[in-house]
Amino acid sequence: MSKVGVIMGSKSDLPVMQDAIDILKEFDIEVEVDIVSAHRTPDKLFNYGTNAHTRGIKVIIAGAGGAAHLPGMVASLSPLPVIGVPVKSSNSIDGWDSVLSILQMPGGVPVATVALNGAKNAGILAAQILGSADQSILDKILGYKEGLKAKVLDSAKDL
Numbered sequence: 001m002s003k004v005g006v007i008m009g010s011k012s013d014l015p016v017m018q019d020a021i022d023i024l025k026e027f028d029i030e031v032e033v034d035i036v037s038a039h040r041t042p043d044k045l046f047n048y049g050t051n052a053h054t055r056g057i058k059v060i061i062a063g064a065g066g067a068a069h070l071p072g073m074v075a076s077l078s079p080l081p082v083i084g085v086p087v088k089s090s091n092s093i094d095g096w097d098s099v100l101s102i103l104q105m106p107g108g109v110p111v112a113t114v115a116l117n118g119a120k121n122a123g124i125l126a127a128q129i130l131g132s133a134d135q136s137i138l139d140k141i142l143g144y145k146e147g148l149k150a151k152v153l154d155s156a157k158d159l
């Protein structure tokens with residue numbers, strides 16, 4: 001079964017990254033969660049980046065804050081698509097540090113960067129990537145979009 005790897009630089013990122021885990025579980029997608037710090041556990045980062053694709057992970061979601069090098073470094077090591085989540089950590093300069101560290105990747109090493117604290121969208125994007133080759137996941141995405149539409153239409157009924 002296809003898995004999504006969700007990693008974050010610190011356990012302090014978990015309250016934000018939980019949104020990705022929750023939405024993936026809503027789509028019945030298996031999630032492997034780990035803490036991998038680019039700066040504090042560089043060996044673990046290297047092992048994760050070079051091996052994730054060998055154990056059924058198809059997409060990696062990497063969240064980090066501050067000097068957020070985790071998504072980019074994982075992307076440098078892994079052949080898998082990497083989605084980066086800039087986390088607004090407590091000592092951040094309004095989150096711009098996280099956003100720019102993840103966004104401005106050099107040519108050849110893409111990271112699909114979502115909004116600041118946008119872990120939910122990261123989870124949906126990962127599901128969509130898996131869904132492009134898996135009809136049952138694609139059907140769940142279609143259902144999810146129908147739900148979004150219904151909410152908006154319902155909200156307009158009692159204006």
Ligand code: RP5
Nearest residue numbers: 009010012064065066087089
């Ligand atoms: C980054 O530094 C982490 O991703 C986190 O967002 C931030 C703060 O980490 P802690 O000091 O809370 O462990 O590496």
